[in-house]
Amino acid sequence: MKSPPTGALAVAGHRHGLAQPAMTVVVRMTTTADPRHGLPRIDQWLVEALGIDPNARGEPRVAPGVRAPTAAVHAAWRLLLFAGEMLRLLKLPSFEPGCVLALEPERGGPGAWRLAAAVPLVEHMPRIVYDAAYSKASAFLDWMQRTPCTPPNAALLHGRVEDEFLGVLKDRVPGGLSTIPILEAAHRRGIPFRHLGGGAYQLGWGRNARRVERGAVDLDSAIGSKLSHDKHLTAQVLRGAGLPAPVHLPVRSEEAALEGARRLGWPVVIKPVDRDRGEGVTVNVSDEAALRAACAAAFAFSPRALVERQVAGVCHRLHVAGGRLLIVSRRLPKSVKGDGQRTVAELIRAANEEEGRKPPWSRLKPFPDDALAFASLRAAGLALDSIPEEGRWAPLRPIQSVAWGGVVEDYTGTIHPDNVELALRAAEALGLSAAGIDVISTDIRVPWHENGAIVNEVNYAPQTAPSAAGRHMLESFLDRYCPENGRIPVEAVMGGASALAFALARQRALGEEGVACYLAAHDACVGPGGAPVTLAADGLSDRVRALLMRPDAGALVIAVRTDEWLNSGLPVHRFDRVTVLDEPLLSLEPGSDADEPARRRRLAGMLRAAAAAAAAG
Numbered sequence: 001m002k003s004p005p006t007g008a009l010a011v012a013g014h015r016h017g018l019a020q021p022a023m024t025v026v027v028r029m030t031t032t033a034d035p036r037h038g039l040p041r042i043d044q045w046l047v048e049a050l051g052i053d054p055n056a057r058g059e060p061r062v063a064p065g066v067r068a069p070t071a072a073v074h075a076a077w078r079l080l081l082f083a084g085e086m087l088r089l090l091k092l093p094s095f096e097p098g099c100v101l102a103l104e105p106e107r108g109g110p111g112a113w114r115l116a117a118a119v120p121l122v123e124h125m126p127r128i129v130y131d132a133a134y135s136k137a138s139a140f141l142d143w144m145q146r147t148p149c150t151p152p153n154a155a156l157l158h159g160r161v162e163d164e165f166l167g168v169l170k171d172r173v174p175g176g177l178s179t180i181p182i183l184e185a186a187h188r189r190g191i192p193f194r195h196l197g198g199g200a201y202q203l204g205w206g207r208n209a210r211r212v213e214r215g216a217v218d219l220d221s222a223i224g225s226k227l228s229h230d231k232h233l234t235a236q237v238l239r240g241a242g243l244p245a246p247v248h249l250p251v252r253s254e255e256a257a258l259e260g261a262r263r264l265g266w267p268v269v270i271k272p273v274d275r276d277r278g279e280g281v282t283v284n285v286s287d288e289a290a291l292r293a294a295c296a297a298a299f300a301f302s303p304r305a306l307v308e309r310q311v312a313g314v315c316h317r318l319h320v321a322g323g324r325l326l327i328v329s330r331r332l333p334k335s336v337k338g339d340g341q342r343t344v345a346e347l348i349r350a351a352n353e354e355e356g357r358k359p360p361w362s363r364l365k366p367f368p369d370d371a372l373a374f375a376s377l378r379a380a381g382l383a384l385d386s387i388p389e390e391g392r393w394a395p396l397r398p399i400q401s402v403a404w405g406g407v408v409e410d411y412t413g414t415i416h417p418d419n420v421e422l423a424l425r426a427a428e429a430l431g432l433s434a435a436g437i438d439v440i441s442t443d444i445r446v447p448w449h450e451n452g453a454i455v456n457e458v459n460y461a462p463q464t465a466p467s468a469a470g471r472h473m474l475e476s477f478l479d480r481y482c483p484e485n486g487r488i489p490v491e492a493v494m495g496g497a498s499a500l501a502f503a504l505a506r507q508r509a510l511g512e513e514g515v516a517c518y519l520a521a522h523d524a525c526v527g528p529g530g531a532p533v534t535l536a537a538d539g540l541s542d543r544v545r546a547l548l549m550r551p552d553a554g555a556l557v558i559a560v561r562t563d564e565w566l567n568s569g570l571p572v573h574r575f576d577r578v579t580v581l582d583e584p585l586l587s588l589e590p591g592s593d594a595d596e597p598a599r600r601r602r603l604a605g606m607l608r609a610a611a612a613a614a615a616a617g
Contacts, residue, residue, distance in 0.1 A: 012121040013541060013569020016063060016099040017609070019187065020120035022569065024101065025130065029138045031075045031111040032145045039071060042078050045144040049154040050359060052085055054078055061099040068103035068113070075141070076100050076115045083119070083137035086165055089361055090129060090173045093183040093193070093201075094120040123195045126172050136165050151357070158359050166361065175199025176214040178464040185474040191486040192573065194545070203478075204486020206553030207516070216461035217321070217481060221431030228430050228460040231273050231306060241429040243422065244454040248308035254295045260307035261291055267310045270294035272302035276459060278401025283310060284379070311454055313442040315400065316411060318423035319462055319473060321434040322480035325423060327473040328415045328444065332407040333376065333397040336367060338388025344377065345369065345384040347394065365405030368396055411444055418447035426455045434477075436462025488553060489515075490572055492607050494560040495581025502579060503559035510555050517555040518547045522562055528552075540564055544571040560607070562586045563599045570606060574614035578607045 012021040032038045046052040060077035068076075080097040087094040098119035106114040119134070140157065147153055176199060186193055186203055194202045200213040211218040216225070227233045231246075238245035249260040250273060261268045270291065271281040280301040282294035298305040317329045336347035348367045355363040369384060373396040377383055380395050388394045393407060400406025423437040441453035448454075464474065489510075493503040500521055510517040511528055518533065519526040520543045525533040537543045540560070547556055563585050565571075585600050 013565065013571060014573045014610070015569040015606075016101070016118045017061070017613075018096050018099060018118060018120065019190070019573045020094070020096055020122075022098065022118040023121040023130075024116060025119055025134050026114065026116045027079070027134045027138050028106060028108075029076060029079055029113050029115050030108075030142045030145075031072050031113065038145055039074055039078075041149065042075065042141060042144055044149045045154075045157070046078065046082065048149055049157055050082070050085065051362060052081055054081060057081060057097060061097070063099055063101045063118075066100055066103055072103055072113055073100060076103055076113070076117070079115065079134070079137050079141055080117055080119065082141060083133040086133045086137060086161070087129065088180065089166060090133075090169055091175045091177060091180055091199075092125055092129060092173045093122060093180055093187075093195075095184055095187045096120050124174075124197045125195065129169050129172055132165060132169060136161075154357075162360060176461075178214040178461070179212065181464050181474055182212055182215075182477065185478060186482070186486070189475075189478060189485055190574075191478065191482050202549065204482050205490075205548040206488040206550060206556070208482060208484050208486050208488055209549070209551065210481040210486070212481075214461040215319075215434055215436070215464040217434045219322075219433035220435075220460065224431030225460045228432065228435070228458045229274055229276075231271065231457060234430065234458050237429050238426060238455055238458070241425065243426055243429065244448060244452075246306075246308050246311075246454055246456060248306040251305050251307055252303060254292055257295050257305065257307050258288060258291055261285070264307060264309045269306075269308040269310050270298050271306050271308065272298045273304040273306050275301045276457075278399060278403065280305075281399060281401065283398050285310075311440055311452060313440040313451075313453060315456060316415075316439045316441060316444050317459075317462070318415070318420070318437040318439060319435075319464075320423050320427050320437060321477050323424060323433075324476070324480060325412070325415075325420045326476045326480075328411040330409040330411045330444070331400045332393055332409065333395040333400050334365065334367065334404045335393040335395045335397075335407050336388075338390055338392040338394060340387065340390040343385050343387050344382060344394045347388075348384075348396070365403075372397060415444050416447050418449065419444055419453070422448050422453075422455065426458050430458050430460075432458065432460060434462065435459060487574075488548075489555040489576045490548075490558070490574070491556070491577040491579070492558045492560050492575050493579045493581070494585075494604060494607060495579075496561060496583035496585060498581055498583055499561045500559045502581065503557045506557045506579075510557070515554040516552050517557060518550065518553050519557050519559065520544050520547055521559040522564070528554075539568070541568050541571040548572075560585075560603070563603055565606065566599060566603055570610055573610060575607060575610045576614050578611040580604045580607070 012023045015022050043054055046054055060073055062073060084094050084097050098117045100117050102116040104114050106112045179199060183193055183201060191203055192205065196202055200211060203210045203212060227237055232250050235245040251257045251260055257270065267284050267286045269283050270285055280298040282297055285291050285294045295305065315331045317331055319326045336344060336351055348369050351367045376395045376398050382388065382394050397404045419439060426437045427435040436459035437455060438457040439453055440456045442451050491506060493499045503519055507517045507519045516528040518528065520540060522540045525535055525543055525547060527533045535543055535546050537546045544558060547553060584596055
């Protein structure tokens with residue numbers, strides 16, 4: 001696949017109605033002439049093998065002037081859908097399929113096409129990832145049209161996607177999985193976002209902007225981040241704040257751990273002092289042999305471990321943000337749910353078969369029936385041949401962890417207010433605005449000071465990929481951190497010599513209303529007080545983006561005096577107000593003066609469409 005380079009532009013502009021900045025990709029694709037195959041077979045593959053429903057994404061977005069058979073256009077649209085899904089699997093936030101710009105027959109026989117499309121481009125992401133996504137999507141769709149969608153063939157496709165794409169490029173895209181749900185929710189709400197680098201993103205503009213990285217926000221204390229990564233230090237801070245914390249002893253050897261267990265009393269928990277996600281944690285350690293095995297597991301992750309007095313109860317994750325509780329998740333071990341008819345062994349087999357039909361990247365962790373599962377069942381009074389009553393969970397592991405998986409239940413509506421206050425105070429004690437507070441409690445509906453609950457951990461950058469029942473937490477997160485959907489008023493004044501004077505008048509008017517308004521022009525920027533703003537930025541688009549990063553910016557007025565944006569695209573997707581003056585523009589392309597009226601009409605049309613998008617919300 002060959003694609004035009006982005007050149008010197010740091011960021012692509014908005015074009016063709018896309019809410020994300022866009023670039024152009026060019027890829028060769030093929031379609032079959034057999035009506036029994038083609039689109040029907042592609043759709044079967046997308047839905048059954050990949051979990052992509054083309055009908056749920058609406059009609060294809062096609063630029064005016066595209067002349068191609070309907071079937072070819074729909075095949076191109078599915079190629080864009082598939083490529084976008086592969087990019088998201090790499091943690092790259094591409095949330096729009098794109099727009100078909102051209103679809104022309106190509107040499108190579110019937111059904112060979114050259115597709116040009118505008119697709120979302122995220123700053124500071126390697127171009128090789130995009131090239132691979134669209135070229136592989138084309139190759140896979142060509143194969144899918146010619147291959148029946150059967151379970152063995154689906155497994156073959158899954159293997160190819162993993163081996164030829166995900167496995168090759170998985171480390172090329174920075175960022176964590178928790179960031180994608182936040183950005184996707186922001187995109188649905190029309191909150192603009194920008195990749196700053198290293199997987200950190202800015203949501204919104206100016207005074208309404210917030211920066212996020214995984215579940216962390218820029219209001220979190222760096223000291224709190226450091227303290228929370230050490231379970232022993234966290235417990236010290238919590239106790240100092242008068243909050244219930246684990247009773248434990250730090251150790252560096254099995255002998256010290258054994259002595260500590262004897263002092264604290266059995267059973268104990270053994271865990272690394274500086275790991276998360278349940279790594280190296282062993283619970284219900286009740287004798288010396290179990291302790292030595294638990295120490296081996298903990299010391300495999302860290303040279304320091306904790307011997308901790310075990311408390312009764314289940315871990316509940318209380319996700320707080322900006323002084324408010326977002327969600328409470330009761331975190332159970334990896335389990336199968338009884339139906340009153342099947343044995344545990346049958347439930348395990350059915351669960352694994354159901355997951356096996358999904359793509360590997362969408363599957364839950366396997367449901368085991370090994371020795372640890374036997375022990376976990378036995379502790380719950382069950383066995384593989386037991387028939388759990390309907391609704392009862394049969395545990396296959398002692399605790400929930402990232403390595404094993406688990407069951408998450410939403411308890412937001414039943415938590416006692418004292419436990420909410422406990423979580424908020426714990427986050428405050430660590431200096432974290434957004435945090436995951438793990439409370440071990442026998443009943444989260446009962447105040448912590450009545451049933452002996454403790455704050456087991458305070459997690460920096462907590463996971464923000466909730467279950468389907470907990471998606472509301474993302475909306476609450478954005479409500480808390482992105483007022484006015486993260487936007488500030490952005491206006492454009494398009495014209496020649498008078499555009500700057502008109503824009504300055506608008507800036508002064510907004511300033512008189514108490515708004516800290518900046519002004520951007522092709523060769524100058526002006527601050528809210530009228531003083532010049534010096535920027536290391538080339539071109540109007542880069543100036544606009546730079547000013548939108550200013551934390552005091554309450555509004556931005558842009559004087560548009562050239563046709564730069566015809567080539568680069570718009571720097572923002574929406575304008576709250578557009579003024580078009582009847583004056584010639586300065587063209588940046590030599591020899592295009594004769595075409596100035598047409599270019600001016602095109603740019604005015606782009607600006608007015610962006611204003612209409614803002615009015616439509």
